[in-house]
Amino acid sequence: MTELLRIENLTITPKAEPGRALVSQVSFALEAGKTTCIVGESGSGKSLTALAVMGLLSDQLQLGQGNIVFKGFNITHASHAELQRIRGKEIGMIFQEPMTSLNPVLTIGYQIGESLAQHLKLTGAALKARVADLLQQVGIPPERAGSYPDELSGGQRQRVMIAMSIACEPAMLIADEPTTALDVTVQAQILKLLDDLKTRMHMGMLFITHDFGVVTDIADNVVVMFRGEIVESGPVQDVLLNPRHPYTRALLDCVPDADGKKPLKPIDYAWLNAGAA
Numbered sequence: 001m002t003e004l005l006r007i008e009n010l011t012i013t014p015k016a017e018p019g020r021a022l023v024s025q026v027s028f029a030l031e032a033g034k035t036t037c038i039v040g041e042s043g044s045g046k047s048l049t050a051l052a053v054m055g056l057l058s059d060q061l062q063l064g065q066g067n068i069v070f071k072g073f074n075i076t077h078a079s080h081a082e083l084q085r086i087r088g089k090e091i092g093m094i095f096q097e098p099m100t101s102l103n104p105v106l107t108i109g110y111q112i113g114e115s116l117a118q119h120l121k122l123t124g125a126a127l128k129a130r131v132a133d134l135l136q137q138v139g140i141p142p143e144r145a146g147s148y149p150d151e152l153s154g155g156q157r158q159r160v161m162i163a164m165s166i167a168c169e170p171a172m173l174i175a176d177e178p179t180t181a182l183d184v185t186v187q188a189q190i191l192k193l194l195d196d197l198k199t200r201m202h203m204g205m206l207f208i209t210h211d212f213g214v215v216t217d218i219a220d221n222v223v224v225m226f227r228g229e230i231v232e233s234g235p236v237q238d239v240l241l242n243p244r245h246p247y248t249r250a251l252l253d254c255v256p257d258a259d260g261k262k263p264l265k266p267i268d269y270a271w272l273n274a275g276a277a
């Protein structure tokens with residue numbers, strides 16, 4: 001059991017309002033070869049937590065107290081140059097909408113090759129072979145390396161983003177709602193691909209979602225966030241079988257049945273506030 005990432009009492013506030021915590025006292029750990037899902041509704045602080053790990057918080061925000069420890073090193077206040085070295089090489093990241101992250105005027109092969117050239121100094125035939133290998137790993141025929149992003153489907157574009165994020169064989173992958181923009185069948189294929197890659201490469205995966213259905217598919221551990229705080233966390237079976245917090249129970253109620261027919265229930269906040277008090 002190798003601990004990759006430990007977040008201790010992370011607090012994020014707007015610089016202009018240091019008294020208003022957007023993320024408050026968040027603590028959890030991630031192990032190599034395991035998936036931790038952060039689950040919570042829109043605005044619960046999931047993305048800010050992930051951005052803080054990458055050192056990519058916007059200039060209007062600041063870290064309050066707390067520590068981010070990656071592979072035993074405290075990177076909470078690492079320099080821009082140190083973080084740039086870690087990003088991409090040690091920590092890969094994929095986002096919700098691949099089209100906004102891909103450059104429309106460059107071929108996918110070139111874009112996958114960019115980080116290999118930058119971080120691993122690969123060139124020429126070695127670079128080309130590694131790009132082909134990565135395309136193969138994510139289920140895209142290597143001969144598509146010369147295609148442009150708009151010549152691919154949404155699912156294929158997300159596969160390209162995954163190829164880019166794993167290009168340098170990072171120890172950890174952060175995936176922020178990577179399947180939300182995809183239809184259900186493609187969503188399942190991408191989840192399976194990420195899960196297979198995690199196992200094969202023994203990566204730690206921090207997976208952000210608002211969907212407890214996704215959590216049941218891929219998580220080893222789950223962190224439930226509500227209004228900037230962790231309300232519940234632990235091994236996924238424990239949380240699913242014995243949810244202790246009313247917000248977790250409300251989220252679980254929103255998961256459709258296997259036949260997909262159960263309507264999404266709106267969360268009853270009046271009841272939740274009373275129950276959580």
Ligand SMILES: Nc1ncnc2c1ncn2[C@@H]1O[C@H](COP(=O)(O)OP(=O)(O)OP(=O)(O)O)[C@@H](O)[C@H]1O
Pocket residue numbers: 014022040041042043044045046047048049058060061210
């Ligand atoms: N630059 C900012 N300045 C002030 N508030 C911000 C800033 N960025 C985010 N927030 C606020 O912080 C809270 C948490 O945002 P965050 O993006 O982490 O939520 P989330 O759980 O990832 O939601 P979503 O699923 O919609 O991405 C939200 O209320 C958001 O409005």
